Amino acid sequence: xxxxxxxxxxxxxxxxxxxxxxxxxxxxxxxxxxxxxxxxxxxxxxxxxxxxxxxxxxxxxxxxxxxxxxxxxxxxxxxxxxxxxxxxxxxxxxxxxxxxxxxxxxxxxxxxxxxxxxxxxxxxxxxxxxxxxxxxxxxxxxxxxxxxxxxxxxxxxxxxxxxxxxxxxxxxxxxxxxxxxxxxxxxxxxxxxxxxxxxxxxxxxxxxxxxxxxxxxxxxxxxxxxxxxxxxxxxxxxxxxxxxxxxxxxxxxxxxxxxxxxxxxxxxxxxxxxxxxxxxxxxxxxxxxxxxxxxxxxxxxxxxxxxxx
Amino acid sequence: xxxxxxxxxxxxxxxxxxxxxxxxxxxxxxxxxxxxxxxxxxxxxxxxxxxxxxxxxxxxxxxxxxxxxxxxxxxxxxxxxxxxxxxxxxxxxxxxxxxxxxxxxxxxxxxxxxxxxxxxxxxxxxxxxxxxxxxxxxxxxxxxxxxxxxxxxxxxxxxxxxxxxxxxxxxxxxxxxxxxxxxxxxxxxxxxxxxxxxxxxxxxxxxxxxxxxxxxxxxxxxxxxxxxxxxxxxxxxxxxxxxxxxxxxxxxxxxxxxxxxxxxxxxxxxxxxxxxxxxxxxxxxxxxxxxxxxxxxxxxxxxxxxxxxxxxxxxxxxxxxxxxxxxxxxxxxxxxxxxxxxxxxxxxxxxxxxxxxxxxxxxxxxxxxxxxxxxxxxxxxxxxxxxxxxxxxxxxxxxxxxxxxxxxxxxxxxxxxxxxxxxxxxxxxxxxxxxxxxxxxxxxxxxxxxxxxxxxxxxxxxxxxxxxxxxxxxxxxxxxxxxxxxxxxxxxxxxxxxxxxxxxxxxxxxxxxxxxxxxxxxxxxxxxxxxxxxxxxxxxxxxxxxxxxxxxxxxxxxxxxxxxxxxxxxx
Numbered sequence: 001x002x003x004x005x006x007x008x009x010x011x012x013x014x015x016x017x018x019x020x021x022x023x024x025x026x027x028x029x030x031x032x033x034x035x036x037x038x039x040x041x042x043x044x045x046x047x048x049x050x051x052x053x054x055x056x057x058x059x060x061x062x063x064x065x066x067x068x069x070x071x072x073x074x075x076x077x078x079x080x081x082x083x084x085x086x087x088x089x090x091x092x093x094x095x096x097x098x099x100x101x102x103x104x105x106x107x108x109x110x111x112x113x114x115x116x117x118x119x120x121x122x123x124x125x126x127x128x129x130x131x132x133x134x135x136x137x138x139x140x141x142x143x144x145x146x147x148x149x150x151x152x153x154x155x156x157x158x159x160x161x162x163x164x165x166x167x168x169x170x171x172x173x174x175x176x177x178x179x180x181x182x183x184x185x186x187x188x189x190x191x192x193x194x195x196x197x198x199x200x201x202x203x204x205x206x207x208x209x210x211x212x213x214x215x216x217x218x219x220x221x222x223x224x225x226x227x228x229x230x231x232x233x234x235x236x237x238x239x240x241x242x243x244x245x246x247x248x249x250x251x252x253x254x255x256x257x258x259x260x261x262x263x264x265x266x267x268x269x270x271x272x273x274x275x276x277x278x279x280x281x282x283x284x285x286x287x288x289x290x291x292x293x294x295x296x297x298x299x300x301x302x303x304x305x306x307x308x309x
Numbered sequence: 310x311x312x313x314x315x316x317x318x319x320x321x322x323x324x325x326x327x328x329x330x331x332x333x334x335x336x337x338x339x340x341x342x343x344x345x346x347x348x349x350x351x352x353x354x355x356x357x358x359x360x361x362x363x364x365x366x367x368x369x370x371x372x373x374x375x376x377x378x379x380x381x382x383x384x385x386x387x388x389x390x391x392x393x394x395x396x397x398x399x400x401x402x403x404x405x406x407x408x409x410x411x412x413x414x415x416x417x418x419x420x421x422x423x424x425x426x427x428x429x430x431x432x433x434x435x436x437x438x439x440x441x442x443x444x445x446x447x448x449x450x451x452x453x454x455x456x457x458x459x460x461x462x463x464x465x466x467x468x469x470x471x472x473x474x475x476x477x478x479x480x481x482x483x484x485x486x487x488x489x490x491x492x493x494x495x496x497x498x499x500x501x502x503x504x505x506x507x508x509x510x511x512x513x514x515x516x517x518x519x520x521x522x523x524x525x526x527x528x529x530x531x532x533x534x535x536x537x538x539x540x541x542x543x544x545x546x547x548x549x550x551x552x553x554x555x556x557x558x559x560x561x562x563x564x565x566x567x568x569x570x571x572x573x574x575x576x577x578x579x580x581x582x583x584x585x586x587x588x589x590x591x592x593x594x595x596x597x598x599x600x601x602x603x604x605x606x607x608x609x610x611x612x613x614x615x616x617x618x619x620x621x622x623x624x625x626x627x628x629x630x631x632x633x634x635x636x637x638x639x640x641x642x643x644x645x646x647x648x649x650x651x652x653x654x655x656x657x658x659x660x661x662x663x664x665x666x667x668x669x670x671x672x673x674x675x676x677x678x679x680x681x682x683x684x685x686x687x688x689x690x691x692x693x694x695x696x697x698x699x700x701x702x703x704x705x706x707x708x709x710x711x712x713x714x715x716x717x718x719x720x721x722x723x724x725x726x727x728x729x730x731x732x733x734x735x736x737x738x739x740x741x742x743x744x745x746x747x748x749x750x751x752x753x754x755x756x757x758x759x760x761x762x763x764x765x766x767x768x769x770x771x772x773x774x775x776x777x778x779x780x781x782x783x784x785x786x787x788x789x790x791x792x793x794x795x796x797x798x799x800x801x802x803x804x805x806x807x808x809x810x811x812x813x814x815x816x817x818x819x820x821x822x823x824x825x826x827x828x829x830x831x832x833x834x835x836x837x838x839x840x841x842x843x844x845x846x847x848x849x850x851x852x853x854x855x856x857x858x859x860x861x862x863x864x865x866x867x868x869x870x871x872x873x874x875x876x877x878x879x880x
Binding site: 056057058059061086090091092096097099100102105106145146147148149150151159161162163164165166201204205208209210247248249250268280283284287288290291293294295298299302 | 422468469470471512513514515516536537538539540541577581607608698700704705706722724725728729730731732733761763765766767768769770772774775776777778779786787789810828829830831833835841842843845
């Protein structure tokens with residue numbers, strides 16, 4: 001037994017421990033296996049009701065091999081495959097991405113992976129058990145992928161992503177010219193950045209949308225304007241104020257200050273007239289003025305606001 | 310002898326296929342029936358019917374409704390707790406309960422992955438010879454168009470996977486075609502719902518999901534499939550009688566030397582480069598060209614694809630259905646980095662352009678750009694921008710001049726890609742819900758949604774991410790409203806906008822000058838010329854585009870919501 005073998009055994013033992021700690025038990029899909037299933041974290045909508053299912057793709061529902069098989073597979077993969085296909089399986093200049101390989105996805109119990117390894121150039125001298133263990137390890141990684149084909153992990157490469165790239169001084173000047181008439185860094189925005197210490201993306205998103213100061217967040221159109229201050233102007237000129245319940249081309253419903261529900265039919269000319277106070281209106285206007293081809297204004301203001309600890 | 314053999318080979322097939330939908334009827338302008346995804350094969354969603362018009366639409370009244378259309382679930386398809394009305398529903402309310410409609414069960418799952426509940430009716434609902442054929446994911450229903458009674462119900466036990474809304478059905482003689490999300494297409498007997506044949510479109514293990522509406526074009530059934538796992542994208546043509554494969558067309562190069570491979574970082578990048586087809590296209594029977602859109606490249610938001618155009622993703626493509634070969638293409642989002650699918654339904658129209666009659670294809674894409682091309686040659690005619698805050702390839706103002714390349718294709722601003730520090734950029738300006746075009750008004754109608762968001766690159770690995778991974782948002786969303794937009798096809802300019810309360814499933818225009826749509830919780834009709842509201846019915850948000858056809862000498866209008874069908878007629 002040489003040193004290399006000893007290290008391999010030690011590595012495999014460590015891996016076994018890690019896998020035992022991190023990998024859900026074999027058998028029917030448990031909560032840990034569903035993270036990558038459609039509708040799970042990372043999934044996005046936008047295609048007409050993409051929803052979760054009780055089932056899921058094969059990669060998320062198949063039983064995993066035992067921890068010792070997975071540990072053996074990982075050890076084999078790292079020693080024989082990772083130099084070309086990368087330890088994360090996303091490929092290098094020398095080897096393709098294995099995670100999106102039709103062969104590995106279609107593989108059931110190592111049969112396709114074994115064939116691919118038998119035909120592999122340069123040769124890979126695996127016995128069948130090695131091929132099966134490698135295949136099972138690949139399947140275990142596929143089971144951790146995110147929704148809609150995302151590689152495992154929200155930040156899979158673990159790189160530091162610094163969004164504070166703007167010029168804080170320029171941002172301060174922009175704030176003074178465009179924001180200070182409504183907001184104050186010693187008033188409603190005092191200590192703003194400390195609320196977003198964990199991720200300044202939250203800070204940037206909040207101030208752009210106008211929710212940083214706890215403002216009412218409303219969207220024009222749809223039910224999201226429900227509750228917004230509304231004035232209904234009748235044909236007679238009479239104005240009735242309340243909070244919006246519903247507005248369509250044919251109907252407007254408000255709740256008056258005394259709690260009374262008032263509904264009014266609207267004609268084809270939009271009478272009675274309905275005026276809804278959109279508390280996001282100022283930020284909608286601001287965002288259009290803010291926009292530039294390089295997002296510089298936005299990044300500068302974020303860099304400045306990030307100093308408000 | 311050769312001719313005799315040919316005839317004897319065809320005879321059994323012809324004998325088996327009498328009655329039902331005559332394929333010649335699918336080529337007629339939209340009027341009496343609704344025979345495919347868009348009603349006819351032009352994609353216009355413009356009906357020649359005019360009993361219901363701007364004057365009479367106010368008298369449109371409910372004839373019947375069936376609010377008890379349930380999805381199958383479990384091993385037998387029978388819901389554990391039947392909803393009011395149950396299967397069959399007894400048609401309109403108040404009638405005696407009809408016996409339960411037969412459920413035909415098939416599929417490769419156990420039934421555990423099928424969700425019980427109201428049917429997510431969607432896509433193209435067919436109406437042929439007094440029968441409505443509707444679908445929801447994993448379910449097909451035949452309904453008596455005169456009273457809403459369920460006649461049969463086909464239920465597929467799915468293996469699961471990505472569950473989109475269904476895009477609907479195709480029909481040829483007495484055969485109904487339907488794609489299952491776990492990647493099969495089934496051919497059903499329209500008379501009883503029984504399975505005739507099934508064909509595996511793609512590999513479920515490779516995370517394909519198949520929701521497209523089969524398009525019957527002559528003796529071809531065109532099926533498409535979706536995928537977010539970077540698996541190769543393609544459409545297939547099948548024999549309508551047997552399901553046998555006729556040809557397969559890949560959106561991107563799969564072998565060295567194939568067209569477009571030079572626009573990718575490598576052959577492997579091209580093979581896994583996306584461009585799925587998940588919405589039906591339109592068909593020109595004169596040229597035999599099937600014109601359809603391809604989806605976004607993958608990885609969608611990140612690097613790994615090289616700097617080229619990534620052909621033929623995010624393209625409008627014309628294919629000869631007899632050969633499966635591409636006649637022309639036009640890329641509406643070169644090197645897309647925003648998930649701008651070009652799968653929006655193209656509209657084919659014969660209209661004057663610059664004083665000459667032209668055979669046009671018109672489309673408004675998810676990226677907020679409107680295009681007019683010559684549909685025979687692919688010659689470009691018009692590119693304009695729509696949307697109130699569309700800034701991914703131009704200044705944010707609606708009037709800002711778009712940045713276009715030599716082919717008048719929009720040129721993206723890389724600073725408006727998802728970047729690490731965040732990019733303030735518009736979201737989808739429109740999406741898959743089909744538009745409508747009225748030759749009477751010369752207006753192209755489409756939903757327009759106007760939102761800004763801050764988008765971040767989360768996976769800067771130079772190898773690129775995968776699928777739709779590698780990006781994310783963290784607030785910053787600003788909604789500038791949703792509108793019905795009317796665009797002049799000759800200039801590409803927006804003629805009017807009508808603000809909506811949300812919802813978009815597709816549009817319908819008629820020779821009566823009426824446009825039907827969903828608007829919030831209303832099923833609504835507006836004047837096609839001006840957008841002026843005319844009529845509404847508060848039945849909830851529609852789940853499928855509205856349709857119209859003739860039944861017993863009267864124009865009917867059909868609306869679908871989740872689990873329900875509503876039939877309207879003039880009183």
